[in-house]
Amino acid sequence: MSTLIPSKFSRRSFLRTSSLASGGMLIGFNFFTACKDTAKMPIDISKLNYNDFNAFIKIADNGLVTIFSPNPEIGQGVKTSMPMIIAEELDVAWKNVHVAQGILDTVNYVRQVAGGSQSIRFGWDALRQTGATARQMLVNAAAAKWGVDASECSAKQGVITNAKGETLGYGDVVKEAAVLEVPENIPLKDPSTYTLIGTDVGNVDIDKIIVGEPLFGLDYKVDGMVYASVLRPPAFGQSLISYDDAEARATPGVIDVIKIGAKAKALMAKEKVNWSVRLHDSEKVVVIAENTWAAMQGKKAIKATWSDDSELESTDFQDKKLLSLLNGNKFKTLRKDGNVKKAFAQADKVLERTYESPFLPHNCMEPMNFFANVTDQKIHLVGPVQTPAAAAETVSELLGRNIADIRLEMTRMGGGFGRRLYGDFVYESAEISDVIRKPVKMVSTREDDMTTGVYRPAIKYRIAASIKNGEITGYHLKEAAVNSNMYGLIPNFFPAGTLENYQVDVANYKSEITTGAWRAPYTNFLAFAEQNFLDELAEELDIDPIQMRLDMLQKVKGTTDARIQYSAERMEDVINLVVEKSGYRTPKEGVFQGFCAYYCHNTHIAEVADVVMENNQPVVKKVTVAVDCGIVVNPLGALNQIEGGVVDGVGHSMYGDFGFKNGMPVSNNYDSYRLIRNKEAPAVETHFVENTLSPTGLGEPTLPPAGAAVSIALKKATGNRIYKQPFVSNMATKPILG
């Protein structure tokens, strides 16, 4: 399959230029909106203004290109792949491109969110158009210099050539190009002519990472900065009554002990709170110290008393609550086709299964931290956060300050996985600095991070299907979750659209435990439930599970239902590719293979996991992945994302367990919470479906199918079907990995 989707990006004036006082041309542009009429281009590189523009490109008079984007890097490689797209259309050699981290000065900064695997997808058209337009302006400038028509000139690798074979470098014409009118509707390159996109490009920060340069929020430091450690309620549902700080104050290095939270509480009580705001209602005790260690030690010495304000939940309470939701009738229907009830009533047989998953902490390798310096004039915030605009806005509300006073700088992030979408740590550090009026860095310990997190909610699914005359006639999925349910188009993912009678119902109960997005929200467990159910259904019908999917996909072809966004054809492609590459049809002696095909985050994926028995123990050896993510911008980065997603998916399905006792998490550090480690990581073999469709993200979509494929392989190897995560907690023989 090879269809070229034409660019829909032809808005007027999405791009502005200026001539830099120091020489060179500056281009400002927006990903998602046209530039405001009032948008002014700076002529000084130190005054880049992200109020009006998403990103800037500087072309210096020596031809070197610098791309400034405040788009944060959390490990998805967007800081490398997005500039690659600009450089491709601009047609400059990658070695002459430098990528700089921009600073956010604003509230109006659009879509500066590194989440949802969407950065690439949203940026694709705009980035290409910007590069192409800039290239055309340089060509136009050169043509004018030569007195020839621009159509006689071409640009390649930073050099413009005319019909006579004369050449000018980009740098030679930047001055002239900067003042030209911005041309419209510049044709984009045909993907078959790409020279940079599709090649392996290393991480742009690699030289800094390998020598340990300060890149992360935790590494940020200014003169006179103090450190803060925050004591939050130990259990969800508690709040602070009183505390004794005598011992903390006597701890060497401790400067002060303060209380915060009143402002946050007032903000939370407001009617409309931004979705990314997650704050505990309680006040908190903060130890301010000369260094991180002293702050942490001081915190341990605080003696606080807490009141129990609401149910202090334990895991068995949550299990009962979720099961009673599944057994009850308080559902919201998210999709309904035909009449499931009738299909079930007329069925020869109904297969019904329940699947269960625990809460999960994010466990970013870099614990939550943030720098704040609140003065009467300005608020300076620095650190790792995925939602800078929302964070700045909330700080302005929290402290009753003008948004224009706030300057927020993003650092590289030691992992995100959804955790850094929530700005609680930004608000805490701002509130602390507001009280002490000093530059301060709030640093969480691993224990703080794990026990006061924003977790993946515990979820249970009940799926039922009706069978009549050997055919599936109805499918009913119910979700019971803590705090919130699946959203957006998820209820319309496969198998929606393939069955006449189909229904998705959801319910939740509100808990004091803070929950939120966790890498591939909802689908990270839904895939496991649904794919196991389909596998069992195929077993029940005595048909090949892959053929069953392919047959189902026939029925959705040509659908006019706009909610169905997966493509039957693309799904077939990944299924056929994974079957071929994994040797699924020619099984090796002693290798048990589990198959899974999934669509989420706009990407189609099929995976096959290989399990072998060694000393009577199942061992996960390998996962073969077939991916259709459109054009692969940077294969080297893409493979890293895919492998990471698969291994993360396998690791959390296998080991991830996070229970509560009386409102308190049972695990608080890596000695009591198991993450997958080196030896346990299965080999990952990836195959791309080649096409020229717009690229889609890879940060999330490979994760959900991984646990599903592994559990189906484990079933084949051991005979036991798994209905619950983590797998290690409900298998007679403990599976091992690696």
Next chain:
Amino acid sequence: MVAPNQLRPADTPLLWALRDHLDMVGTKFGCGIGQCGACTVHIDGNASRSCQMKVSQLDGKEITTIEGLSEDGSHPVQQAWKEVDVPQCGYCQAGQIMTASAFLDKNPNPSGQEIKNAMHGNICRCSAYSRIQKAVAIAAENKLT
């Protein structure tokens, strides 16, 4: 057991002395309990968890951090990390590199299984494990030749 108010700077873990007192922030904080390896440094050539070492225990010892592994990032392990493009978020990588370099000094020609065993103590939350294994193998090869 020392009561918190009797702590002296000498009881500060090496990790925090490096990061906050000496401004050498390449060594990372991950767990503080010796479980993740993000804080790995060399003490007399051995890979050690700096979060578990008090400054007072280090008299006369030679300490190497990621900043001092080479002048300019040219150590074979650093170069292999670049060649393979190991990092995702990158946060764990200083610790991984320090563990790998100490290991290869002791076992310059390791098997694949030995590499996995040696690197097992260092968590990579981004799960860049296969590239870590590959980079260690390449570093070993480059070191030999």
